[in-house]
Amino acid sequence: MINLKPAIEAGYTGRGVEVGIVDTGESVGSISFPELYGRKEHGYNENYKNYTAYMRKEAPEDGDGKDIEASFDDEAVIETEAKPTDIRHVKEIGHIDVVSHIIGGRSVDGRPAGGIAPDATLHIMNTHDGTKNEIMSAAIRNAWVKLGERGVRIVNNSFGTTSRAGTADHFQIANSEEQYRQALLAYSGGDKTDEGIRLMQQSDYGNLSYHIRNKNMLFIFSASNDAQAQPNTLTLLPFYEKDAQKGIITVAGVDRSGEKFNGSNHCGITAMWCLSAPYEASVRFTRTNPIQIAGTSFSAPIVTGTAALLLQKYPWMSNDNLRTTLLTTAQDIGAVGVDSKFGWGLLDAGKAMNGPASFPFGDFTADTKGTSDIAYSFRNDISGTGGLIKKGGSQLQLHGNNTYTGKTIIEGGSLVLYGNNKSDMRVETKGALIYNGAASGGSLNSDGIVYLADTDRSGANETVHIKGDLQLGGEGTLYTRLGKLLKVDGTAMTGGKLYMSARGKGAGYLNRTGQRVPFLSAAKIGRDYSFFTNIETDGGLLASLDSVEKTAGSEGDTLSYYVRRGNAARTASAAAHSAPAGLKHAVEQGGSNLENLMVELDASESSATPETVETAAADRTDMPGIRPYGATFRAAAAVQHANAADGVRIFNSLAATVYADSTAAHADMQGRRLKAVSDGLDHNATGLRVIAQTQQDGGTWEQGGVEGKMRGSTQTVGIAAKTGENTTAAATLGMGHSTWSENSANAKTDSISLFAGIRHDAGDIGYLKGLFSYGRYKNSISRSTGADEHAEGSVNGTLMQLGALGGVNVPFAATGDLTVEGGLRYDLLKQDAFAEKGSALGWSGNSLTEGTLVGLAGLKLSQPLSDKAVLFATAGVERDLNGRDYTVTGGFTGATAATGKTGARNMPHTRLVAGLGADVEFGNGWNGLARYSYAGSKQYGNHSGRVGVGYRF
Structure with missing residues (x-):
């Protein structure tokens, strides 16, 4: 139902991710059952006395006697011949145990794991008062503080307060705005002193706000089960403090058909930071029958477990990144778009593991950290009005066709485009933009590296399309390859360093007389090639790049390289001097063989025009009595543009x-x-x-x-x-x-x-x-x-x-x-x-x-x-x-x-x-x-x- 299978098959288990669980209803089960052994914290409530099984009212009145499948994980159903048991009849297992099991229960004795993230590290905080079967607000805040001190990034909160009467220690919707006002006053208008922080953390909202803004934590709350139009009041903080949206997700419950669970509160005014997940689950602990459980308390941990998988794949993601990804990849159900009943829709774990699908909350800052040898991929099509800011040394790859309209700014590391990208681009001096294959994008302004890479292994040339203007600053580098074309719809202003590689299959066959190969075309080239401060080439094995030329035509301006091929026999003879003694003769013979072939190919070009590499997918048949040449041109071109350092190996193979x-x-x-x-x-x-x-x-x-x-x-x-x-x-x-x-x-x-x-x-x-x-x-x-x-x-x-x-x-x-x-x-x-x-x-x-x-x-x-x-x-x-x-x-x-x-x-x-x-x-x-x-x-x-x-x- 939540499309968890792709994440499981990809091997994600939450390993290395720390998850906080703030809950109540502690039992001996959390200590004795191996599914959760060693993963419990005790006593963050000064009134804590003893543990007693805690029963939430959202559980069904009676078990229906039928086997229940785990609706949060259709691919890891817990099967048994025994009848499911209502949680209220299992005295040794409490609410906190079931929530923890859903998030990260381990697999025991070969049975399927009940947990979505079974390898995550769980910090399970009990806030039970020991006498009233209630959770204490002070204990909750203490637990959040403790988790923040430990660097925990994701916190599950399957509890809440609503407009129903509660104890003095709980607030109601009627006074929630007043509590928020008091929290801001306690924070002393931005006072970051220890005393200011302590005062702020004395309120629920203040504590939440502090940890969202300063500890980069994501708090996932159940909507609660009162069949009301508004959810748990703890989720209302972003209604008063918009920036807090980045750290809170509300989770409403749906049944197996995707309809709202009758007892679940709606997303209400939290719709923009709310989604839905299955409300019923069947879990099993060692020595117990399956436990049938229902309520939004068990919807929230499904989202929490998925967030743990997501953080394992993208360990650099902030709370803002995580909530954006989880919300925007949800399956739209109910009214079209975000609605007050289902929020963004039904959790889609598989899609979430491919990165965000929209930037609706402003710019998405991806600080990927790391080094250039580490790469992360977003494979969803990304829409929205926000932009993308790429930071950090590692690489981020965008594989989708993206329509987001905000700017893309690359401050560090590299961003790789595999598909189309509507956004205008800016590359800073420490950044790199890589157009892979025939990618396209909006206008580009660069003082960093712009790299035109290859994806087509057949050797076909690929055109990179900039649907706007191009500005290459004096601090940047354009790195391209012979045969690769950068097409600009608007004006191109050149500058900085030009690095032209003569290597690669797509560069095309070169004859002895030479030819002009375009690499940049634009409606207008505002500055000619002389504005490149430095022009370098790596040179192919037999490719000689002579000069850069600018030509004007009816469809715009073009910059081209003038290139010709070298003599294979002479090149091989020179390479033989550095070859091992046992290869010298073979290297020279291979070069002689290749030169004889290229003389024939040159002659064929003068008598009948062969296909260029771009159109040589099929062999040429227009020369009576002569074998097709298409594959031969491609193979010879690949040798011409190969790395010169590979000359000995290549010529030897041709012998x-x-x-x-x-x-x-x-x-x-x-x-x-x-x-x-x-x-x-x-x-x-x-x-x-x-x-x-x-x-x-x-x-x-x-x-x-x-x-x-x-x-x-x-x-x-x-x-x-x-x-x-x-x-x-x-x-x-x-x-x-x-x-x-x-x-x-x-x-x-x-x-x-x-x-x-x-x-x-x-x-x-x-x-x-x-x-x-x-x-x-x-x-x-x-x-x-x-x-x-x-x-x-x-x-x-x-x-x-x-x-x-x-x-x-x-x-x-x-x-x-x-x-x-x-x-x-x-x-x-x-x-x-x-x-x-x-x-x-x-x-x-x-x-x-x-x-x-x-x-x-x-x-x-x-x-x-x-x-x-x-x-x-x-x-x-x-x-x-x-x-x-x-x-x-x-x-x-x-x-x-x-x-x-x-x-x-x-x-x-x-x-x-x-x-x-x-x-x-x-x-x-x-x-x-x-x-x-x-x-x-x-x-x-x-x-x-x-x-x-x-x-x-």
Whole structure:
């Protein structure tokens, strides 16, 4: 009913907020029940004797025997099979307990919390006289003083006095004006001495007025339950002292249908500081049945609990801010607008959590305090005749379309406009106004910072619209971005500092010849750009801003920057000087690729006008035989206007080195697998053997501060057999998976390969080996491209390896052998053409064929440990006799003719290899092996572990 669910789902619980509860009817329940344990204050009445259950007359005469839902919180209903109980039949629970529970009762044993703000700190003040079931005026005032001393900001008061006869200690409507007059006299016409304050606090009105004005406290009162046209007389103070409105809210009661509760007083003359809330609730304490309760005493704490949630979200809000927000976000019920029956309407907690909806009481001063890294948001549309004064260092964001007519003054911190704002604006020297996206506002006078920010991630330019005049003072700064337009309906007077950013997607594509980009247009520019005392730019990666020019036209005056693009190849070459050694080649290659693309784009502009960034949502199709260019222009423009400090990263990404690097890593891993087959040929066992092995690889390439990592695994099955007296042959089938990662790119390679080998022993003169492998692979790539894009692609290929080796065995020690082996291997890689997706700066690669001749030499030492175990050690060298070049020629996917090639890391041509291992015969034909091997150089290292089992028939 009060729309509490959004606040609950957002996680607001009142944590960190201190709430005062001034009430009566204390019971043992407030001490013993865990919902409120440790949250009670005692004895602010000198006549306090003992506590007795206090029963308010607004409770129903009898329970109706039906389950009652908590009307103040439709989303946190307390359910039970037990029948609800009238509060008058629960002797251990009093009025003060139920009020406190509604505001901030804790959740116990997993049951839903009855409290709206269960994590708020409650200062519960009992004012019961102990004998008469009445509340004492002096005790109330003492409680308010105590709460004020403790810094409590929100106080619930579910009590009051009316025109009915009361004790001498209570005042009536008939004498309320006289009491107010006496309070002012006691305050001695503005006397702020301790004595003046003491005299003022001796009256109810004087005490209220003092704490509202000096302690920034908000007092929330129930309207009382006498079915009268006027509410509780304690709420009448603003009728006599208008400024006290900011600290008092009257709460009337409504039933579930939104009609006025028959017993509730109306808002009456307090309508402008009054709203309505549900009057009935069902609460439950530990070891009790649900308690049915009704009356405005239980309407007020619903508003108080909501105020606590609001203060948690906006801890800087004053009492004026809180009451403005609670009142103006209420749901209008009854007569249209504010009326004497319902006031502003029904409390809307969810809407209140989005800030005020109107400024009807004059200017709304938002002193947000804090620092610039803290931001608060108002998301409601704000109307009203008041204005907004922004103070404090933190940021305030206005997300609505606001029609309030008062002025907006920014004295400190920043104010961000996300929507339209009708108000005229003034920015002081310590303030900042940020127009986010295509925001608009009234006239603007600034001696602070005016910042035109972006919201459109697509890169579309956005226009900020000032529906009036613009005055930029000499102390201020206009911060804008190339491609962003500030449109002024009236006269623009420039001055102060101009800071132009050439960065951002919306700035548009720049060609070599240059172009004029407007940034300020007005019906009349009263002073030209020379009145900017200082003009600065941050410069984009390839954007060169030359000058500011003023032009006059039929629709007004315009200030523009003249800009052109730089040469990508030269820029990349300069950036490469500061790049890590391992990136220099890739950075230069990426710059060359981009320059080739932009030459093509420049040419396309001369033959057919492309869309500007503003209208390039759809790709261009007006050039027969040529691919669409819209996305390509956007992607190239984003690089042109990127931060120059990101040049190394961007140019490196445009080289797409991951294709060559991951292919080289895969070729190296397949070579390791072929070597495993070669080692298996040295097994001298007779008969047919079946082999099953698994191999794990981990490799790292590192050069000049740049690193690439490979991880791989292969499972193989195969056979080996003596095919003659001096000949052994083997064949295996391997399934492999590997990953390669570098910078902002990753590759996953899946392969299936056939390996085969044959060895022929020639007696004392040695042996010969022939080796063969053939495998197919699929390389799946995911990487960053350009300034802020992502591309994915996959490429298929084959790798064939042919090897010829010769070796000789030399006796070693008494029982061992030393084998000297050498030979050649030829690697032939063929890779299909491919095209990446997801980015116009993705790579479209041509097919690749590359052959590499590898020289092999090594030593192998075998030493039997027993008749069933042999230990092995190997050492050797591999060298690529011609360059292994896996770079891929092609071009960007968004190009039609521009060509280039990918980069490649400086993978080592010479690799040292070494290993340890053992073969073991288990008996009954079973045997096992274990191997560790290393291959690498100064920049590269691959560690491999292999285990396997075999069975000999």
